Amino acid sequence: xxxxxxxxxxxxxxxxxxxxxxxxxxxxxxxxxxxxxxxxxxxxxxxxxxxxxxxxxxxxxxxxxxxxxxxxxxxxxxxxxxxxxxxxxxxxxxxxxxxxxxxxxxxxxxx
Amino acid sequence: xxxxxxxxxxxxxxxxxxxxxxxxxxxxxxxxxxxxxxxxxxxxxxxxxxxxxxxxxxxxxxxxxxxxxxxxxxxxxxxxxxxxxxxxxxxxxxxxxxxxxxxxxxxxxxxxxx
Numbered sequence: 001x002x003x004x005x006x007x008x009x010x011x012x013x014x015x016x017x018x019x020x021x022x023x024x025x026x027x028x029x030x031x032x033x034x035x036x037x038x039x040x041x042x043x044x045x046x047x048x049x050x051x052x053x054x055x056x057x058x059x060x061x062x063x064x065x066x067x068x069x070x071x072x073x074x075x076x077x078x079x080x081x082x083x084x085x086x087x088x089x090x091x092x093x094x095x096x097x098x099x100x101x102x103x104x105x106x107x108x109x110x111x
Numbered sequence: 112x113x114x115x116x117x118x119x120x121x122x123x124x125x126x127x128x129x130x131x132x133x134x135x136x137x138x139x140x141x142x143x144x145x146x147x148x149x150x151x152x153x154x155x156x157x158x159x160x161x162x163x164x165x166x167x168x169x170x171x172x173x174x175x176x177x178x179x180x181x182x183x184x185x186x187x188x189x190x191x192x193x194x195x196x197x198x199x200x201x202x203x204x205x206x207x208x209x210x211x212x213x214x215x216x217x218x219x220x221x222x223x224x225x
Contacts (some may be wrong), residue, residue, distance in 0.1 A: 004153075033213065042115070042201055042216035043154075089154060099167070099214060101146075101154040 004032075004089040004102035008094040010109045021105040023089030024069075030092040032065055032072050035098065037086045046074075046087075051094075079109045114138070115217035117202055123223045130189040132220050134202030141207045144214065145169075145177060148199040160185055161207065183214035192224045 007022045018077040023032065031050045035043040049065045049072065050055045056063045076083055086106045090099040118133035121125040136143065142161050145167075146154040156169030158177040166177050174196060185204075189196055199221050203214040 014185070031212070035216075040199075040219070040221070042218045043203075043214075045213040048213060090154075098144075098156060098159060099154075103151055103153040 004091045004100060006087070006089055006102045006105040008105060009103070010106045010108070012110065013079055014110050015079060015081060017079055019079050019083070019107050019109075021074050021087055021107070023072045023074070023091075023102060025072075025089075025091045025100075026070065028067070028094040030094055030096075032063075032092075033070075033090045034061075034063060034074050035088045035090060035101075036102070037088065039085070043088065076107075079107075081109050081111055083107060084109045112169070115202055115204055115215050117200075117217040117220050119220050120181065120218060120224075121221050123190075123225065124192050125225055126193060127188075128192050128224075130192050130222065130224075132187040132189075132200055132202075132222070134185045134187070134204075134217055135183050136185075136202075136204040137183065138204065138206075138215070139182065140204035140215075141180065142205050144203040145175075145185065145187045146201045148201055148219075149169070154201065157187065159225045179189070192222075194224050196220060197220065 004023050004025045007069045033048045034046045037043045047058045060077045065072045086104040090101045121137045148154050159167045160179040167173045176188045201219045202217040205214045
Protein backbone atom coordinates (compact mmCIF):
# COMPACT_ATOMS: atom_id res chain seq x y z
CA UNK A 1 0.00 0.00 0.00
CA UNK A 2 1.20 3.55 -0.70
CA UNK A 3 2.50 5.37 2.29
CA UNK A 4 4.26 8.36 0.78
CA UNK A 5 2.50 11.22 -0.96
CA UNK A 6 4.41 13.88 -2.89
CA UNK A 7 3.43 17.48 -3.29
CA UNK A 8 3.15 19.18 -5.72
CA UNK A 9 2.21 16.69 -8.44
CA UNK A 10 3.97 18.84 -11.03
CA UNK A 11 6.47 21.68 -10.93
CA UNK A 12 7.80 23.90 -13.73
CA UNK A 13 10.80 26.12 -13.08
CA UNK A 14 13.40 28.13 -14.97
CA UNK A 15 16.92 26.84 -15.31
CA UNK A 16 19.02 28.09 -12.40
CA UNK A 17 16.09 28.26 -9.98
CA UNK A 18 15.65 25.96 -7.00
CA UNK A 19 13.03 23.20 -6.98
CA UNK A 20 11.41 22.02 -3.78
CA UNK A 21 9.10 19.07 -3.40
CA UNK A 22 7.57 17.52 -0.33
CA UNK A 23 6.66 14.05 0.83
CA UNK A 24 4.25 13.15 3.60
CA UNK A 25 3.82 9.70 5.03
CA UNK A 26 1.51 7.97 7.48
CA UNK A 27 3.36 5.62 9.82
CA UNK A 28 6.72 5.58 11.56
CA UNK A 29 9.65 4.79 9.29
CA UNK A 30 13.13 3.28 9.32
CA UNK A 31 14.30 5.50 6.51
CA UNK A 32 13.07 7.61 3.62
CA UNK A 33 14.58 7.57 0.16
CA UNK A 34 14.30 9.78 -2.91
CA UNK A 35 14.53 8.43 -6.44
CA UNK A 36 14.60 10.09 -9.85
CA UNK A 37 13.05 8.70 -13.02
CA UNK A 38 13.80 10.13 -16.43
CA UNK A 39 11.02 9.75 -18.97
CA UNK A 40 10.26 6.09 -19.64
CA UNK A 41 13.29 4.80 -17.78
CA UNK A 42 14.05 2.99 -14.53
CA UNK A 43 14.47 4.71 -11.18
CA UNK A 44 17.79 5.98 -9.92
CA UNK A 45 18.46 6.29 -6.20
CA UNK A 46 19.34 9.84 -5.14
CA UNK A 47 19.60 9.93 -1.37
CA UNK A 48 18.58 8.08 1.79
CA UNK A 49 17.85 9.70 5.13
CA UNK A 50 17.41 7.62 8.25
CA UNK A 51 14.79 8.26 10.89
CA UNK A 52 17.37 9.63 13.35
CA UNK A 53 18.72 12.16 10.82
CA UNK A 54 17.24 15.60 10.16
CA UNK A 55 19.11 16.79 7.10
CA UNK A 56 21.35 15.37 4.44
CA UNK A 57 23.20 16.79 1.45
CA UNK A 58 24.44 15.26 -1.76
CA UNK A 59 25.83 17.64 -4.38
CA UNK A 60 22.97 19.99 -5.34
CA UNK A 61 20.45 17.95 -3.37
CA UNK A 62 19.31 18.70 0.15
CA UNK A 63 16.87 16.46 1.98
CA UNK A 64 15.19 17.20 5.28
CA UNK A 65 13.18 14.89 7.47
CA UNK A 66 10.73 15.89 10.18
CA UNK A 67 9.51 12.72 11.89
CA UNK A 68 7.17 14.66 14.18
CA UNK A 69 5.29 15.93 11.12
CA UNK A 70 5.89 12.76 9.14
CA UNK A 71 7.23 14.74 6.23
CA UNK A 72 10.34 15.20 4.12
CA UNK A 73 11.43 17.71 1.52
CA UNK A 74 13.82 17.46 -1.40
CA UNK A 75 15.51 20.63 -2.60
CA UNK A 76 17.37 20.77 -5.89
CA UNK A 77 19.49 23.91 -6.10
CA UNK A 78 20.55 25.69 -9.30
CA UNK A 79 18.42 23.43 -11.48
CA UNK A 80 19.53 22.30 -14.92
CA UNK A 81 17.63 20.99 -17.93
CA UNK A 82 18.96 17.53 -17.08
CA UNK A 83 17.02 17.66 -13.79
CA UNK A 84 13.79 17.35 -15.76
CA UNK A 85 12.37 14.09 -14.43
CA UNK A 86 9.88 12.57 -12.01
CA UNK A 87 10.94 12.40 -8.39
CA UNK A 88 9.60 9.78 -5.98
CA UNK A 89 9.87 9.45 -2.26
CA UNK A 90 9.90 5.94 -0.85
CA UNK A 91 9.48 5.07 2.78
CA UNK A 92 10.37 1.99 4.74
CA UNK A 93 7.78 1.60 7.47
CA UNK A 94 9.12 0.64 10.88
CA UNK A 95 9.44 -3.12 11.24
CA UNK A 96 9.26 -3.68 7.50
CA UNK A 97 11.85 -4.09 4.79
CA UNK A 98 9.88 -3.15 1.70
CA UNK A 99 9.76 0.25 0.05
CA UNK A 100 6.45 2.06 -0.29
CA UNK A 101 6.45 4.63 -3.09
CA UNK A 102 4.43 7.77 -3.59
CA UNK A 103 2.94 8.85 -6.92
CA UNK A 104 5.79 11.26 -7.65
CA UNK A 105 6.42 14.89 -8.55
CA UNK A 106 7.08 15.72 -12.20
CA UNK A 107 9.66 18.48 -12.52
CA UNK A 108 10.18 20.39 -15.76
CA UNK A 109 13.19 22.71 -16.00
CA UNK A 110 12.78 25.29 -18.77
CA UNK A 111 15.87 26.59 -20.55
CA UNK B 112 28.46 -0.47 -11.17
CA UNK B 113 25.37 -2.47 -10.37
CA UNK B 114 23.52 -3.53 -13.44
CA UNK B 115 19.94 -4.72 -13.58
CA UNK B 116 18.73 -5.69 -17.02
CA UNK B 117 15.28 -6.55 -18.26
CA UNK B 118 14.65 -8.74 -21.27
CA UNK B 119 12.55 -6.29 -23.27
CA UNK B 120 11.96 -2.54 -23.28
CA UNK B 121 8.65 -2.84 -25.10
CA UNK B 122 6.33 -5.82 -25.39
CA UNK B 123 2.94 -6.23 -27.07
CA UNK B 124 0.84 -9.29 -26.25
CA UNK B 125 -2.70 -10.46 -26.81
CA UNK B 126 -5.31 -11.11 -24.14
CA UNK B 127 -5.00 -14.63 -22.76
CA UNK B 128 -1.35 -15.09 -23.70
CA UNK B 129 1.18 -16.28 -21.14
CA UNK B 130 3.83 -13.59 -20.72
CA UNK B 131 7.32 -13.89 -19.24
CA UNK B 132 9.28 -10.86 -18.10
CA UNK B 133 12.89 -11.57 -17.24
CA UNK B 134 15.20 -9.66 -14.94
CA UNK B 135 18.90 -10.28 -14.37
CA UNK B 136 21.23 -8.57 -11.89
CA UNK B 137 25.01 -8.87 -11.77
CA UNK B 138 25.78 -7.82 -8.20
CA UNK B 139 25.04 -11.04 -6.34
CA UNK B 140 22.07 -9.43 -4.57
CA UNK B 141 19.87 -11.67 -2.48
CA UNK B 142 16.74 -9.53 -2.79
CA UNK B 143 14.87 -8.98 -6.03
CA UNK B 144 11.59 -7.16 -6.62
CA UNK B 145 8.94 -6.73 -9.30
CA UNK B 146 6.88 -3.53 -9.40
CA UNK B 147 4.32 -2.16 -11.76
CA UNK B 148 4.03 1.56 -12.38
CA UNK B 149 0.85 3.28 -13.48
CA UNK B 150 0.21 7.03 -13.88
CA UNK B 151 -0.90 8.63 -10.63
CA UNK B 152 -0.32 5.46 -8.63
CA UNK B 153 3.44 5.38 -8.33
CA UNK B 154 5.14 2.01 -7.99
CA UNK B 155 3.30 -0.93 -6.50
CA UNK B 156 5.07 -4.09 -5.37
CA UNK B 157 3.90 -7.26 -7.08
CA UNK B 158 6.31 -9.87 -5.69
CA UNK B 159 9.55 -9.99 -3.76
CA UNK B 160 12.19 -12.72 -3.52
CA UNK B 161 14.81 -12.83 -0.76
CA UNK B 162 16.60 -15.97 -1.90
CA UNK B 163 16.62 -18.60 -4.62
CA UNK B 164 13.25 -20.34 -4.77
CA UNK B 165 11.88 -18.04 -2.06
CA UNK B 166 9.13 -15.54 -2.82
CA UNK B 167 6.71 -13.33 -1.02
CA UNK B 168 3.58 -11.59 -2.25
CA UNK B 169 3.58 -7.85 -2.47
CA UNK B 170 0.61 -5.53 -2.56
CA UNK B 171 -0.89 -6.62 -5.89
CA UNK B 172 0.05 -10.26 -6.66
CA UNK B 173 -3.25 -11.25 -8.27
CA UNK B 174 -2.83 -12.42 -11.86
CA UNK B 175 0.95 -12.78 -11.50
CA UNK B 176 3.43 -15.43 -10.45
CA UNK B 177 7.22 -15.39 -10.16
CA UNK B 178 10.15 -17.74 -10.48
CA UNK B 179 13.63 -17.50 -8.94
CA UNK B 180 15.63 -20.56 -9.96
CA UNK B 181 18.99 -18.78 -9.94
CA UNK B 182 20.20 -16.01 -7.70
CA UNK B 183 20.76 -13.53 -10.51
CA UNK B 184 17.46 -14.07 -12.32
CA UNK B 185 13.92 -13.22 -11.28
CA UNK B 186 11.05 -13.82 -13.68
CA UNK B 187 7.57 -12.35 -13.60
CA UNK B 188 4.86 -14.45 -15.24
CA UNK B 189 1.46 -13.31 -16.37
CA UNK B 190 -0.44 -16.58 -16.59
CA UNK B 191 -3.20 -15.20 -18.82
CA UNK B 192 -2.59 -11.60 -19.80
CA UNK B 193 -5.46 -9.16 -19.53
CA UNK B 194 -5.83 -5.58 -20.74
CA UNK B 195 -5.69 -4.25 -17.17
CA UNK B 196 -2.15 -5.58 -16.95
CA UNK B 197 -1.01 -3.04 -19.53
CA UNK B 198 1.62 -1.15 -17.56
CA UNK B 199 5.30 -0.37 -17.02
CA UNK B 200 7.03 -3.20 -15.15
CA UNK B 201 10.16 -2.47 -13.16
CA UNK B 202 12.56 -4.94 -11.63
CA UNK B 203 14.89 -4.02 -8.75
CA UNK B 204 17.45 -5.68 -6.53
CA UNK B 205 19.40 -4.99 -3.35
CA UNK B 206 21.39 -6.64 -0.60
CA UNK B 207 19.63 -7.94 2.47
CA UNK B 208 21.64 -6.05 5.06
CA UNK B 209 20.41 -3.57 5.68
CA UNK B 210 17.36 -4.89 3.91
CA UNK B 211 15.62 -1.62 3.50
CA UNK B 212 18.34 0.41 1.82
CA UNK B 213 18.87 1.51 -1.75
CA UNK B 214 17.30 -0.54 -4.50
CA UNK B 215 18.82 -0.74 -7.97
CA UNK B 216 16.33 -0.64 -10.82
CA UNK B 217 16.30 -2.00 -14.33
CA UNK B 218 15.21 0.18 -17.29
CA UNK B 219 11.66 -1.15 -17.26
CA UNK B 220 9.46 -3.10 -19.67
CA UNK B 221 6.45 -1.33 -21.11
CA UNK B 222 3.86 -4.05 -21.68
CA UNK B 223 0.77 -3.51 -23.79
CA UNK B 224 -1.95 -6.17 -23.75
CA UNK B 225 -4.38 -5.92 -26.66
